[in-house]
Amino acid sequence: MSEIETLFGVLRQSADEPVVDMLERMVREAPDHALSKMNALHLAGQSGLGEEQVIGGLLHAVGLGILEMTWSVMCPSCAGVLSANKSLKTVNSPQYHCAFCAAGYETTLDNLVEVTFTVSPRVRKIAAHNAEELPLAEYYRQVFWSSAIDLPADLDGLLRELTLEAVDLPSGERAILSLQVPAGTLIVFDPVTHTAQFLEVKGEETSERQNLSLIFNKAEVPVDAVALRPGSLRLALENRTDARVLPAVWVANQRLDDLLTRRKPSLTAKRLLTNQTFRDLYRTDTLAIGQRLKILSLTFLFSDLKDSTGLYEHVGDLVAFDLVNEHFRLLQEIIAAEKGAVVKTIGDAVMATFETPDRAIAAAIRMREAMSELGAQRQQQGLLLKMGIHEGSCLAVTLNGQQDYFGQTVNIASRVQGLAASRSIVVTEAVVDNAETRTLLEANGLNPTPRSVALSGIADKVSVYEIP
Template structure:
């Protein structure tokens, strides 16, 4: 029976209920999960999968877990997932500790993580609410440690089976090896190969099993440490094999051996079930509002392979301040910021920062950014109708591409040429105009979204860009 701190849980759930308006029974579904789910189901919850399993709105489920983490119901963890074997390479409780350069010891590969794919954000029940076995990984069995604590179920082989399940099926021997000790793994080898590896050490072996060799008991002594194994390769006969693994390192690590079928020396190409990526989290306004202290280490940014950036500005704002006074103009500009943020959030984006009277926003998809631009223009037009003597004149630009997520002025921001170009594409716009780059215009769903509008192709020479850039001016509805 799960041990739950009832008073603590009730306090946190009450605070969660009042944090915002939720769909009916949403918080009660979360409470039920906390109470009745298995320990493994409360480890590194994927909020997108949770939404699917519980028939919830995906965006609201993400907001739910972010608010729950902010209140202490759950611990938010950033994990690095190997794209080759779907193991959890490393995990971090804070963004500032996240390292983009990492090594998968199972695959013996050095990798650079990007916010788009290898970085996932998960939620584990807080031990003050309910303690689970995975809060104490050093006490887990080798099987639980490797196949649940150090593996992500999102990596799938082509038929949709989680790759970790395949690894469990192929597992022939798995144990902890204590420092200064020798551990014996006895295996019946079949045609193919025996592949040994560890999630905590670069020790690894690959022995080819040749059925043509004469059978007989084989005993192989292997010296393992945090860096290597000696010997690490060889050819053996089918049948009984006894591996004597001597750990000369100064700490314990687990070591497992898989039986690979003939002709297979590497994992099949994996695809991944949807998860909350770093890119999506950084374009979620709730995260930016609740976790303002989350920053990226100053000397190292995190790459994002593709992000849609939208810039806005107000034309003639200086004249507006002169005409109606600083206080009135400031209040008006703040109202305009509120409306632009509402539109941004509706279209899967987040406000990155405001610069004077301008806004920089980021979106998961270019089509979302373009639709947000159209709605922003419409929203400000409606706003102006209610106060024609204080009209705001909006100018918008949208561009997409690779960027670096960094911390600037103690806030999460984006840096790089994509950002520069996005700002300069906005600079091409005049009153009530939207300009989008060719990359944006060619992205999925954008042309369809602009079908009802007058779109005029142009070329522009932007400062800091050597070649002329094809752009498109989006006018009023055709």
């Protein structure tokens, strides 16, 4: 049996069979570019498999060394990768700048960091493992652009239409380009060093040759746009780096805008942090001690068993212990099924996160019913959950040796849970204001009752809604 067969045999023990079949088929048959920066959500859509299934399978494949995982900081405007990282620990800049778009972005995990997967060279060697040898179009496809951009099959032909000239310039060499530059905005851009020079071409056409020199090095120095007139341009390029560069002269027009706005869903860091399989595999090795990464919107669900002390008194320690463990198992199963993850348990309480409020509501409704069914099965009708949900910004941090969250949103969610009584679910205004949440509640015939409450440690009163 080959090493590949052995690895996939082991993978079948932890990942869903259809996902393993898909991955094994891709490793054996797919073109090289399909195995570089694999987009979990796009793969799920193409194969008709569940997103959580595919994400889980890819994560287990990483653990076995079949795939490698990359955390890429990407520009929201052009989808270019600004920083590729093997770990979230090295995403440590408060802001990233895109030279191609001449724009800066605050580092958040919502849509600035995506997670992709590439086949390991021990399983199959592909061209992207040696990016120095990729031609221009494939370098853009497999290295520069993120998996969130929907690139056409004939990218090489499209790039020829969008650029006036392009050159593969080895380390230490120079090149001279003779161009006829049209009126408009041009961008001399190198995707290797992320260097850009904007050219503003306007005015009367000139019969004299214009000259411009650009040097590529590792220094990131902001430069002003160069003013030119339509006509002849002699562009001198020099590579002072220790690797090749791939400068091209782009025409900033509607066709370029159309290319850069072609998007497909991709796996964000926020989505992955709320995946149960990821937390099970990487809960203690995601962020560095002291590292803090901002999330603009995350939904927190807190649950607690009602009168668990009385339960122990009523049925005894052994029966109560078994009930509580079964309660944890059911809750984690439901939370994972609704695209959430259990962050931690505190006594009989659970803290979970979801990418969006509607998934938390869906989980809470199912959790409530599951506890009623469990109570009926075990003849414990008093087995009830108190639940609270809140959505807002927070910080992803490491606390007590594992990946956790910090901030006022977490505090409010915890305090809102304390307002719940018996079977009620208490949520904040931010949760019920979500359009998908309202649709879900209407579909389930649930009409939240509003009230204004004071929460400990919160200056102003908070509007909450009780879901009966």
